[in-house]
Amino acid sequence: SPAAPAMDEAAQQRAREIEQELQLARDIQQGLLLESAPHLPGWEVTAISLPARDLGGDLYDFLPLTDGRHGIMIGDVSGKGLPAALRMAVARTVFRHEARRNINPATTLAAVNQGVLSEIPHGMVTMLYLQLEPRTGQVCFANAGHTFPLLISDTVQELEVAGLPLGIDSESEYGQQQAIIAPGESLLLYTDGLIEAESPNGTIFSFERLVDLIVAHPQRKPRALAAALVHEVRSWTNGILSDDVTMVILRRRLLDLVTEIRSVIADVIGVERVDMLWETLFAGNIPTDVEEWREALPRLQPLAQTSLGRGLARELIQQIRLTLDDYRAIS
Numbered sequence: 001s002p003a004a005p006a007m008d009e010a011a012q013q014r015a016r017e018i019e020q021e022l023q024l025a026r027d028i029q030q031g032l033l034l035e036s037a038p039h040l041p042g043w044e045v046t047a048i049s050l051p052a053r054d055l056g057g058d059l060y061d062f063l064p065l066t067d068g069r070h071g072i073m074i075g076d077v078s079g080k081g082l083p084a085a086l087r088m089a090v091a092r093t094v095f096r097h098e099a100r101r102n103i104n105p106a107t108t109l110a111a112v113n114q115g116v117l118s119e120i121p122h123g124m125v126t127m128l129y130l131q132l133e134p135r136t137g138q139v140c141f142a143n144a145g146h147t148f149p150l151l152i153s154d155t156v157q158e159l160e161v162a163g164l165p166l167g168i169d170s171e172s173e174y175g176q177q178q179a180i181i182a183p184g185e186s187l188l189l190y191t192d193g194l195i196e197a198e199s200p201n202g203t204i205f206s207f208e209r210l211v212d213l214i215v216a217h218p219q220r221k222p223r224a225l226a227a228a229l230v231h232e233v234r235s236w237t238n239g240i241l242s243d244d245v246t247m248v249i250l251r252r253r254l255l256d257l258v259t260e261i262r263s264v265i266a267d268v269i270g271v272e273r274v275d276m277l278w279e280t281l282f283a284g285n286i287p288t289d290v291e292e293w294r295e296a297l298p299r300l301q302p303l304a305q306t307s308l309g310r311g312l313a314r315e316l317i318q319q320i321r322l323t324l325d326d327y328r329a330i331s
Contacts, residue, residue, distance in 0.1 A: 038062045040070060040134050041329035042253050046222035048230065049246040050193075056244035057084030058191050059092050063099050070134060071099050074189040074248050075127035076146065077120075087123045091166075094119060095127070105129045105142035106176040109163065113144065116167040125166040128189060135330075137181040137252050142174045147195070151179060152186040154218055156211045184263075186222065186251040188214070193243035197233045205236050221267045222249035257327050258286060261293070264323050268316045269308060280307055290328050297321065 037047045049058050057077035065071050073095055077087040094115035098108050109129055116125055128149060130141035141149065145165030148158040163174040181187055190210075197205040213232060214220075220228065226247055233245055254260040266274045281300050287293040297317060304313035 038064070038070065040132075040250075041326055042134055043326075044222045044251040044253065045249070046226045047246075047248045048226050049244065050230065050233075050241060052080060052193065052241040052243050052245075055082055055085035056080065056246075057088045058193070058244040058246035059088045060189075060246060060248050061092055061095060061099075063096065065099075065131060066102050068134065070132045071129065072132060072189070072248060072250070073099070073127060073129045074146065074191065074246060075125055076191045076193075076244070076246075078124040080243075087120050087125070090119050091116060091125050091127075095129075099129070104176060105131055105140055106174040109142045109144050109166070109174045110172065113166045113172050114170065117170055120167060123167055126192075127166055130189075132181075132250070137183070137185075138178060139181060139187070140176055140178045142176040144172075144174060147190055147192050150188040150190075150211075150214070151181065152188060152214055152218060153182070153184070156214050156218075181250070181252045183252050183254045184219070186225070186249060188225070189248040191244060191246040193241065193245040194229065194233060194247065196243060197237050197245065198242050199236050200238055200240075205233060219263065219266075221263070222251050224267050225249055253323070253326060257290065257293070257323075258288065260327075261320055261323055264319050265316065268319055269312060277304070277307055290324050293320070293324050 037045060039045075045062075047060055049056065049060065051058070057079055058075070059077065060074045061072075063071035063073075075088075075091060075095070077084050077091055079087065091112075095112050098111040098115065101108070101111075103111075109127060112127065116123065125144070126146040127144045128141065128146040130139045130149070132139050141159065141161065142163065143161045144163045148160050151157045151159055159177060159179055161175055161177040164172045166172075195205055195207045195210055199205075210229070213229065214225070217225075217228070226249055229247065230245075233241075254263065262274065262278065265277060269277060281303050287296045297320065301313060301317050304316055307313075308316065
C-alpha cells in the first residue's frame with residue numbers, strides 16, 4: 001500500500017533517534033566513570049569497565065574525604081541495558097551523598113541501603129566501599145554482597161567481610177575490616193562478570209584462573225595487570241561478554257625511588273631486558289634523588305631510543321617522569 005514506504009521511513013527515523021539517545025546515554029555513563037579516576041601521590045590507580053551490552057550496570061567511584069583519606073567504591077547493579085544504567089546512576093548518586101558525610105564504611109553502606117530501597121524499588125546492588133589512608137596504606141572496608149577484594153603481594157589473599165546486597169532488607173547491618181597495603185603491594189577490586197565470563201562452550205573463567213594469572217606475574221603494575229586481564233577475558237569469551245566486567249586496581253609505590261624506577265622499566269620493556277638497559281642507561285652512575293633523575297632524563301631519552309626505538313622510549317620516559325612527579329609530591 002502507498003502508506004508502507006512512509007511507515008518504513010518513520011520507523012527508520014525512530015530507530016536513528018533511539019540510537020542517538022543510547023549513544024548519548026553511553027557517553028554520559030562513561031563520563032561518570034572516566035572522570036572520577038584520581039591521582040593519589042604514592043599510588044598507582046587504574047580503573048576500567050567493559051559493558052556487556054551498550055549500557056552496563058557496573059559502577060565505581062573515587063571520593064576525597066577529610067584528613068587526606070580517600071573513598072573508593074565498586075558496585076554491580078542487577079540487570080543489563082538501559083534499566084541497569086539508570087539504576088547505576090541513581091546508586092552512584094545515593095552513594096556519593098552518604099559517603100560525603102565522612103562516616104565509616106559500614107555505616108555508609110547501611111545508609112546507602114536505605115537510599116537504594118527508597119530510590120530503586122525492585123533493584124538489587126552489590127557494593128564494596130573502602131576508605132584508604134594513602135600515607136600509611138591502611139584501608140578500612142565494608143561489603144554489601146560484592147566479590148571480596150584481592151590483596152596482591154607474592155601471594156593473593158581475599159580480604160573477606162560479608163554483608164547482604166543493598167536493596168534487600170531495610171534492617172541490614174554491615175561489619176567492617178581493616179588491612180594494610182604495604183609498599184609494592186596491590187589491591188584488586190572487581191565485579192563478578194570477570195570470574196563468571198563464559199567461553200563459547202559455556203565454561204566460566206573462574207576465580208582460580210584469575211588467581212593463577214595474577215600469581216604468574218605478581219609484581220605487575222595496575223595498568224599492565226588490567227590490560228592483561230582484559231586481554232585474557234576477551235580471548236576467553238571471543239569478545240562476547242555475558243556480563244559487565246569492571247576492575248579497580250591500586251598499587252602502593254615502593255619507598256625506595258631507584259627500586260621503584262627499576263620496576264617501572266621492567267613493566268614497560270619486560271623483566272628480561274632490564275639489566276641490559278640499566279647498564280646502557282647508567283653505566284654504574286645511577287641518580288639517587290628526584291632532582292638528579294630529572295636532570296638525567298634529557299640524557300637518557302636518546303640512549304633509550306637507540307636501544308628500544310622511539311615509541312617504547314617515549315613510553316618509558318613518560319612513565320619515569322610520572323613516577324618522579326609522584327615522589328616529589330610525597331617527599
